Amino acid sequence: MSEIETLEAELIGAIDGAADEAALEQLRIAALGKKGSISALMKSLGGMSPDERKVMGPALNGLKTRITEAIGARKSHLAEIALDARLASEFVDVTLPTRDGPLREGRIHPISQVTEEIEAIFADMGFSVAEGPDIEDEHHNFDALNIPESHPARQMMDTFYMPERADGKRMVLRTHTSPVQIRKMENTEPPIRIIAPGRVYRCDYDQTHTPMFHQVEGLVIDKQTHMGQLKWTLEEFCKAFFEVSEVKMRFRPSHFPFTEPSAEVDIGHARVGNQIKIGEGDEWLEILGCGMVHPQVLRNVGYDPEIYQGYAFGMGIDRLAMLKYGMPDLRAFFNSDLRWLKHYGFSVLDVPSLVGGLSS
Numbered sequence: 185m186s187e188i189e190t191l192e193a194e195l196i197g198a199i200d201g202a203a204d205e206a207a208l209e210q211l212r213i214a215a216l217g218k219k220g221s222i223s224a225l226m227k228s229l230g231g232m233s234p235d236e237r238k239v240m241g242p243a244l245n246g247l248k249t250r251i252t253e254a255i256g257a258r259k260s261h262l263a264e265i266a267l268d269a270r271l272a273s274e275f276v277d278v279t280l281p282t283r284d285g286p287l288r289e290g291r292i293h294p295i296s297q298v299t300e301e302i303e304a305i306f307a308d309m310g311f312s313v314a315e316g317p318d319i320e321d322e323h324h325n326f327d328a329l330n331i332p333e334s335h336p337a338r339q340m341m342d343t344f345y346m347p348e349r350a351d352g353k354r355m356v357l358r359t360h361t362s363p364v365q366i367r368k369m370e371n372t373e374p375p376i377r378i379i380a381p382g383r384v385y386r387c388d389y390d391q392t393h394t395p396m397f398h399q400v401e402g403l404v405i406d407k408q409t410h411m412g413q414l415k416w417t418l419e420e421f422c423k424a425f426f427e428v429s430e431v432k433m434r435f436r437p438s439h440f441p442f443t444e445p446s447a448e449v450d451i452g453h454a455r456v457g458n459q460i461k462i463g464e465g466d467e468w469l470e471i472l473g474c475g476m477v478h479p480q481v482l483r484n485v486g487y488d489p490e491i492y493q494g495y496a497f498g499m500g501i502d503r504l505a506m507l508k509y510g511m512p513d514l515r516a517f518f519n520s521d522l523r524w525l526k527h528y529g530f531s532v533l534d535v536p537s538l539v540g541g542l543s544s
């Protein structure tokens with residue numbers, strides 16, 4: 185092999201093996217640069233005889249052209265590889281949504297979730313949902329419920345009063361959901377079986393009290409109702425709500441002006457670290473008041489207590505939520521802190537139902 189052929193084979197081998205553009209540039213300089221191997225051969229032409237030069241001149245020019253082409257070809261090949269790699273690493277699917285839509289980003293507030301859970305359970309037992317206004321008159325909030333002006337319960341409730349009207353009457357922000365009982369009975373013939381979830385208001389504020397909170401009222405009126413049914417209904421509710429097969433409940437005798445007899449119900453639970461376990465342990469937390477509807481309340485709405493009796497209950501939704509989902513501070517419920525909502529909130533698509541699961 186001639187010197188030129190050997191050099192060409194070497195150079196082509198090196199060019200084909202060049203890993204990147206920098207290595208290729210080094211090769212180019214080493215071959216075609218001022219002090220490069222091909223340039224050196226070119227310079228040697230001057231010292232040759234005219235005959236030699238006739239042969240070597242075109243041969244060297246041919247070598248120079250082929251090496252220049254080979255470098256050019258390798259360069260574009262390397263550039264292509266680099267571009268492919270960049271395209272692969274920087275791939276953007278412009279048809280994708282720019283950020284998660286409301287179905288994935290949005291969260292259902294625990295209060296809404298728990299309210300829906302409660303509604304699902306009672307709907308399954310044949311209850312329907314009733315509503316009443318947040319701004320109530322004193323008749324429905326107090327008098328018709330057998331809480332006269334002088335009654336201590338009226339002072340104890342820390343009522344928010346609206347400014348007095350021209351007729352001397354004052355509206356109140358309802359202090360409980362019990363006025364919905366009255367509204368329902370006033371315009372319905374028994375039998376009645378309703379729950380009434382909603383906002384209630386009392387002037388109170390600490391770790392377990394906020395000026396606005398949530399209750400769900402229950403009312404059943406029929407010709408033969410008794411405490412046993414009330415107890416069964418609440419037990420079944422608690423088992424379904426806390427999603428446990430056994431629940432420890434304690435009915436304590438109590439007093440409400442609108443029920444006789446009256447009871448308060450506590451739920452047995454254990455605190456293990458930060459967690460609350462329902463149905464175990466020796467700690468009790470009051471979750472509701474209940475009783476047989478007072479005959480005077482029945483008379484106030486025009487029912488004959490000799491024919492109709494009923495039972496009623498009022499539960500704190502916020503407390504139920506705190507117990508079930510282990511949220512220690514009620515005030516955080518209403519701070520509109522997105523981080524809290526992301527942590528404790530529920531997916532928009534998980535609609536609570538007894539069939540599909542309440543909280544799954």
Ligand code: DAH
Pocket residue numbers: 359360361362401402440442443472473474475495496497498499
């Ligand atoms: N209204 C009561 C309260 O806010 C709760 C309550 C107790 C409601 C007994 C009832 C009931 O319907 O029967 O404290």
